[in-house]
Amino acid sequence: MIDFRSDTVTKPTATMRKAAYEAEVGDDVYKEDPSVNKLEEIAAEMLGKEGALFVTSGTQGNQIAALTHCKPGDEVIMEANAHVYVYEAGAFSALAGVQPRPIPGVRGAMDPFEVASAIRADDIHFPETSLICLENTHNKAGGAVIPIDNMKAIYEIANSNRIPVHLDGARLFNAAVASGKSVKDFASYADTVQFCLSKGLGAPVGSIIAGPSEFIQKARKWRKRLGGGLRQSGMIAAPGLVALQNNVDRLVEDHDNAKILANGLGNINGITIVNEVETNIVIVDVSGTGYNAEQFVEELRKKEILVGGYSSETVRFVTHYDVNVTQVKQAIEKIDNLIN
Numbered sequence: 001m002i003d004f005r006s007d008t009v010t011k012p013t014a015t016m017r018k019a020a021y022e023a024e025v026g027d028d029v030y031k032e033d034p035s036v037n038k039l040e041e042i043a044a045e046m047l048g049k050e051g052a053l054f055v056t057s058g059t060q061g062n063q064i065a066a067l068t069h070c071k072p073g074d075e076v077i078m079e080a081n082a083h084v085y086v087y088e089a090g091a092f093s094a095l096a097g098v099q100p101r102p103i104p105g106v107r108g109a110m111d112p113f114e115v116a117s118a119i120r121a122d123d124i125h126f127p128e129t130s131l132i133c134l135e136n137t138h139n140k141a142g143g144a145v146i147p148i149d150n151m152k153a154i155y156e157i158a159n160s161n162r163i164p165v166h167l168d169g170a171r172l173f174n175a176a177v178a179s180g181k182s183v184k185d186f187a188s189y190a191d192t193v194q195f196c197l198s199k200g201l202g203a204p205v206g207s208i209i210a211g212p213s214e215f216i217q218k219a220r221k222w223r224k225r226l227g228g229g230l231r232q233s234g235m236i237a238a239p240g241l242v243a244l245q246n247n248v249d250r251l252v253e254d255h256d257n258a259k260i261l262a263n264g265l266g267n268i269n270g271i272t273i274v275n276e277v278e279t280n281i282v283i284v285d286v287s288g289t290g291y292n293a294e295q296f297v298e299e300l301r302k303k304e305i306l307v308g309g310y311s312s313e314t315v316r317f318v319t320h321y322d323v324n325v326t327q328v329k330q331a332i333e334k335i336d337n338l339i340n
């Protein structure tokens, strides 16, 4: 199978498995797991933040951020196709009790002027705007890199209104590698950051949230409340550290493969590439092939290619380290044979 469904499908490398096996561990609820402590220190340093916390998933990281920054009844500004709005099962409302304020963006980027206009005035009738969420890269915008200047402009507006900014950086390392900027550059325009170890970086489990020490201290309690105090979690933090140390620079291969895939698929009659491919996601409109998205996914499965249905007419391909360039080319050829 050539599996393009997501960059979450990668299997841990031999080095990661060895790191898990050999990990020095302790009880992380007592802050006594050396492997977790090391991962958190290195992650905080990479992001230029005072502290970091190892959490079970990107969703848990984003939810802990909302729970820590906000109180029930508050409003959170986010892009209308943000992962936290579309794909986290309404958790902001269900868990933090906050109301989302979606702002439609262009390729995932909100207009700073619209963000400023959406901030609530101090009025007894209104919810309080207590958080602005950004996402980089933007998943639903096809892995688009949100320009750093856009983040800066929104961060300045947030600062002048004393509203914290949380960055859902599930794929922040993809944004950094694609733009030639560092994750620290991007993180400098957010108070708190979540990034996933288990997407393009290839670790089996886990995410990091990073921010000021005081925030991390409160977040640690929320993590405990949510059942995320994982005891000897060095077993899963150790592969996460390997991911950070070994798998960042190679993301460029995934981006190159996504471009090769987009070029190849774009040359097939009836297929249109929907997004400008900047990182590792390719969204393809298949309506000209005679198949709808569901049928297309099924036909590809028969040819041992797995892709994700995205809408009734579009499907999504994601490149990652378990798909190499030869497999990308094989996939293009098989799809060409299917359509023509």
Ligand SMILES: Cc1ncc(COP(=O)(O)O)c(C=O)c1O
Residues within 6 Å of the ligand: 056, 057, 058, 059, 060, 062, 083, 084, 135, 137, 138, 139, 168, 170, 171, 196, 198, 207
């Ligand atoms: C932008 C973004 N944020 C958050 C998440 C959630 O991560 P997890 O699946 O680890 O909960 C994802 C997962 O795809 C994502 O793409």
